[in-house]
Amino acid sequence: MLFQLWNRPLAAATRAARTRERLGDDLIDKLDRLHDGVLRTGVVTESDLRMAYRKSLEQEQRNHLNPWYAIGILLFIMLATPVFFGTIHFILGVRCFLPNNYLVWEATRPISDCGFCSSVQGPLILQNLTREEFAPFAYSSQPIIIKNAVAHWPAAKSLNFTYLKDLYERTPGALDEDCQFLHFRSDFKSLKEVFLMSDQRANFVGGSNQPWYVGWSNCHPTVLEELRKLYPRPHFLPEDAEMPNTDYIFLGYEQGAFMHLDYIPRLMWQAQLQGNKSWILAPTPECDHLCHSFSFYVEPGDAVLVDTRIWYHGTSIPKGQFALTIQSEYG
Ligand SMILES: O=C(O)CCC(=O)C(=O)O
């Protein structure tokens, strides 16, 4: 009786054979007897059963998420996210700190196996050393501080807010270049605005109640060339390490960078040129059960190496103090 309901001959026969295979003959016989019994009551007819069967099939189809529909939603989110942040940028003039990359990176980054952090309790602290001595540590994901590694750079003496302001203002087009600008917690929307602030605020005179901290990529070729006269390629990095053709500057008072991961292709190095800075590092959430967060501070002249793609990191500057850093990548 069960099979009389499926009266499209070939398909029904194949389906019946598959069902028998799946469920076993015993169970099928029991179901047949059950259906016969139900029909004999006269309360349920064959067409009722057919209708119930059709409805159950429709319900089953509704329960299965169409894969094309899921792919469509995913593509929509991936396209809509940058459009959303682009619109915010256009309307408010705020260039967000990595968010469009950051969200996509967070959503798509590989889940880490925690090998990078499971045995790390804090940064490895090395005294200034040669390229050969540094070689065993060069591509480690263990955070490293190299004490006194950049104290001899001319930038440690000559680079400051006024120098940067003069350089950008006298270089045609430097402030119009669409280099990445990171405003962090401060109220500036662009590098142009940073250089327009009053001298009093820029120098945090009398503990001005408006601390600021920003970072930007010095991607303008003339600016980059001028700045690189003040600092060499770090002497401890492997000779064949690939370097980008733009560096970053971070500077300001008190505030630092909030916790984030970087969406960059290589390892990060920083030269702490002026002031002290505290770092806090945290493993990715999936490694919370195996790894630890920790913090450390760096002093003028120190180099810091962190794989900022896998370590969440944030920074802060001691109250009332200034810090200036050059940052770049190697890999
Ligand atoms: O130096 C800072 O304050 C932030 C640095 C940072 O986020 C980085 O180097 O990736």
Ligand SMILES: [Fe+2]
């Ligand atoms: Fe970062």
